[in-house]
Amino acid sequence: xxxxxxxxxxxxxxxxxxxxxxxxxxxxxxxxxxxxxxxxxxxxxxxxxxxxxxxxxxxxxxxxxxxxxxxxxxxxxxxxxxxxxxxxxxxxxxxxxxxxxxxxxxxxxxxxxxxxxxxxxxxxxxxxxxxxxxxxxxxxxxxxxxxxxxxxxxxxxxxxxxxxxxxxxxxxxxxxxxxxxxxxxxxxxxxxxxxxxxxxxxxxxxxxxxxxxxxxxxxxxxxxxxxxxxxxxxxxxxxxxxxxxxxxxxxxxxxxxxxxxxxxxxxxxxxxxxxxxxxxxxxxxxxxxxxxxxxxxxxxxxx
Numbered sequence: 001x002x003x004x005x006x007x008x009x010x011x012x013x014x015x016x017x018x019x020x021x022x023x024x025x026x027x028x029x030x031x032x033x034x035x036x037x038x039x040x041x042x043x044x045x046x047x048x049x050x051x052x053x054x055x056x057x058x059x060x061x062x063x064x065x066x067x068x069x070x071x072x073x074x075x076x077x078x079x080x081x082x083x084x085x086x087x088x089x090x091x092x093x094x095x096x097x098x099x100x101x102x103x104x105x106x107x108x109x110x111x112x113x114x115x116x117x118x119x120x121x122x123x124x125x126x127x128x129x130x131x132x133x134x135x136x137x138x139x140x141x142x143x144x145x146x147x148x149x150x151x152x153x154x155x156x157x158x159x160x161x162x163x164x165x166x167x168x169x170x171x172x173x174x175x176x177x178x179x180x181x182x183x184x185x186x187x188x189x190x191x192x193x194x195x196x197x198x199x200x201x202x203x204x205x206x207x208x209x210x211x212x213x214x215x216x217x218x219x220x221x222x223x224x225x226x227x228x229x230x231x232x233x234x235x236x237x238x239x240x241x242x243x244x245x246x247x248x249x250x251x252x253x254x255x256x257x258x259x260x261x262x263x264x265x266x267x268x269x270x271x272x273x274x275x276x277x278x279x280x281x282x283x284x285x286x287x288x289x290x291x292x293x294x295x296x297x298x299x300x301x302x303x
Contacts, residue, residue: 007031010154018162022118025165026060028111028150033069035106055098060115063172064089064099065147067139069107073099077130083107086138088176092123092130110147114169127177137179146172193218194232197225198240205244207268211237246282249275253291260287 009029018024033039055074066087073089074080075097083089083099085107091097093115101107122128137143150165197218200209214237215225229237245267252263264275279287 010151012154012162014162018166019116021116021163021166023114023116023166023169024162025112025114025150025169027062027113028147028154028165030108030110030147030151032108033101033106035104037103037106039100055096057096058091058093058113060093060113061119062089062091062111062113063169063176064091065110065143067108067110067144069101070105071099071101071107073097073134075130075133078133081134083134084136086136088135088137088180090128090133090135090176092133095130097133110144112147112150112165112169112172114166116166118170119173122173135176135180137176140175140179143172143175190228191232193220193225194229197229197237198233201237201241201244205241205248205267211241242278242282246279249279249287250290253287254294263287 007030009027009031011027012025014024014026031040066083066085066089068085070085071083072080073083075092076095089099119128146168150168153161153165197214200214200217211226212222215222218225220228226237229240233240235243249263249267252258252266256263258266260275261272264272267275269275269278276286279285279290283290285293
């Protein structure tokens, strides 16, 4: 098979200490495959090598980012699927898969391999699924830079590089899920209404605008609004409003010199005691002690 000087392949050492972080990187690289080139390259070690016809099974997860070209992908849980530039493949451990570029087009790919209980937990909780191994996320120079940073960090071989590159992997994975979800909903008119509702909640955190009123302002019936809001945001509208108020309370307590009573009324509470009860129920500490703790000041212990 033909190998290219621009190809980058790294297989990484890791220790039991690295595994304590919950995510460990195993491999990273980049490959440019011109049209008419044999695929894959021949330099992969035995545990990673595969033939286009037979595929392979890995002992780890991999994120494979296709930034140019076109090809195909299939796995034990996914039928043959066209892969376009801007696609991210998520390979699962112990899952047969096969992928390759179109011989007439070729492609550019970046990859990083990893494993660990933090990733397994995402699978167990349904956030990652073998039935959804392909994410159409588009081209991102920022994500390409993440792959480059992983490769450059590995090549420097500094002590303690595993936690750094594992953190970058989690960033890439979070970006993929975020980007995929938002691209799927770009043309959904309901998403625009939910985003407007959230903007109203942020702008009106100091006013007693009920979820019912906000539903009317965005042109939705309340029952449908509440159900759609929860499905998109992950919590009910009223809970989201309270979260906005709590976050604003934290901000005002830690970044301003306004009194507790001024903050209470700015947030729309009828009294300081109502604000204090709201804050204590969520933070297990009073507003005054929260502010003092942030500033490193000493107050009498709360009873």
